Amino acid sequence: MIMSLKLLYTSIFLFIIVSAKAQLNLPVALYAQHNQSIFNLKERIYSKIYVRSPNGLHMQPLNIYVDWYTAEGTLLIHQIYLTKFGGAEASFEIPADYPFAFLRMRMYTLANLKLLPNFQFSDQIIFVNQKSNFSQKQMLDSVNSSSVKFQSDESIKVKKVFSSFSTKGRSEWLIENKGKDFMNLSLSISEEESFEPPFYNIIQHFKSSNLTSQPPKSDYYDAFVQVRGQLKLADLNSENANLVFSLFKRGQMPIIDQVPIASDGSFSIDRLIFTDSAQLSLQLDYKGKRNQKFELSYQQLGLFKTAPSYAFNFLDSFPVFYAGLKQASWTNYQKQDQNEVVVYTKSKSALELLEDKYATGLFEGGDAIDFNMMLPNVRSFPTLFHFLQGKVPGLQIFFQSATSTQAIDSAVTAGRKEEESGIFGTPKFSWRSNQDQIKFFLNQVPISVDGLLQLPMADIAYIKVFRPPFLGAGMGAPNGAIAVYTKLGDEADYVPKKSKLTRFMLQGYTNPFPYISPDYSSEKKRAVVDKRKTLLWVPTIHLNHDSPEQRIIYYNNDRSKKHRIIIEGVKQNGELIRKEWIAE
Incomplete structure (x- = not known):
């Protein structure tokens, strides 16, 4: 009897799965x-x-x-x-x-x-x-x-x-x-x-x-942004490897997750939703090794980049519209500039261009020290906090050891091992005798310190360190703030040839107006045509x-x-x- 019930439930479950897949493949x-x-x-x-x-x-x-x-x-x-x-x-x-x-x-x-x-x-x-x-x-x-x-x-x-x-x-x-x-x-x-x-x-x-025009069977259902790829490693052991992906888009929290790797090195990333474009970064981690260098082939599924070849097969080739008897003399109100204004200005520095490109709203200007993170020497620092050490007057950054309650200064040099540098400790901040009250932002969205520690240096384009007080945060940031901006994909490529990080741009959805x-x-709002x-x-x-x-x-x-x-x-x-x- 129990065996019969199990078979019955299994049959019902399989029927539901088959029915759901059949629904996806119906013509629309x-x-x-x-x-x-x-x-x-x-x-x-x-x-x-x-x-x-x-x-x-x-x-x-x-x-x-x-x-x-x-x-x-x-x-x-x-x-x-x-x-x-x-x-x-x-x-x-x-x-x-x-x-x-x-x-x-x-x-x-x-x-x-x-x-x-x-x-x-x-x-x-x-x-x-x-x-x-x-x-x-x-x-x-x-x-x-x-x-x-x-x-x-x-x-x-x-x-x-x-x-x-x-x-x-x-x-x-x-x-x-x-x-x-x-x-x-x-x-x-x-x-x-x-x-x-x-x-x-x-x-x-x-x-x-x-129903008679059933589409041919496909190996995937075209929904969301999907990426398929295959790692090109001769000695790949998928059981000991993890593929970590990071999706970066301006103004949004980054998406960081792991995807399984098949025995042949293939992988699939799906259910991504973003508009315009975003940068996808991949990192392969082996057990016992860090940041394994690799090559891969990839493909973004769907028709996100180009339209199919045009064929003039419209049913109504040259329609003619005959307006009704109504005289639609009014058009939608549009603001028109009466005079042309010519402004002459001097060329801007690299930091000024970065400010114009990345900072918006309350993050524009302000009492801040900014850094161009697309220079080659930036990649020698393990984290952005190591990079900022000693560069901002009045701001002290040190690391709390993960195994000790004593704060140690992790002055990092490029040749020292990560275990000796204190990189796995917790960053601590001291600014004008106030500790751990600084607020952090990634692409102007609040983020934790741990979130910034996971951010690859190769993905950072611009950093602004706001002196206290900073009013751009919710409830304010009386002890200052650090705003980090990731690359948009159109920046010059400063990645060294030996970089262990693979990244490429993905096309996203159209953002409707x-x-x-x-x-x-209110009466004040009514004073327009x-x-x-x-x-x-x-x-x-x-x-x-x-x-x-x-x-x-x-x-x-x-x-x-x-x-x-x-x-x-x-x-x-x-x-x-x-x-x-x-x-x-």
């Missing part, structure tokens, strides 16, 4: 809602991308690739986004000199590309207002019909708390999930006076993923049984008396949601 369809239908030059497009599989909303994280093309097929930018609960926020700023009446947004996954040439990309047309390029005619029925009939979805309830159509008036709405299913929504509110019906809506244009809604709650067409854009609204409501607050512009509100989204079971109405 993509669709995007935008904050408005027509955009001006230099205006930002805000988008919400939805991902749906045959089983419903694709809840697992997935890498989505977005390519923006001109009307003639020139690639403007290649973007990468990570979905969360079946959705991802995206954005793109139209260039000031863009000459065409529309641009193309192409969305796809890595699995989609493996189905080519049978796969049809998820493409959308974004119209650009070139002033003279639009005819003031009635919009085509095929385009206008999507918004002539207002749509009301019964799965969500929208309640007006209050609304004001006065200049910069405040409105408030409450969105409620009437069911128990999880739903992922996005919301746009526009002034009706300049509103043009969208070219796409989620009901008509969100295609169902095709956040939509900033004005707050006119507001010509916004989009009054509010909320790209992500998650509603479920436990959190069934979302409160929406926004402010009117200077002229609108009617507001067009559109809500789109997908339930977890795959059902599509669209609700559109006019508030007046």
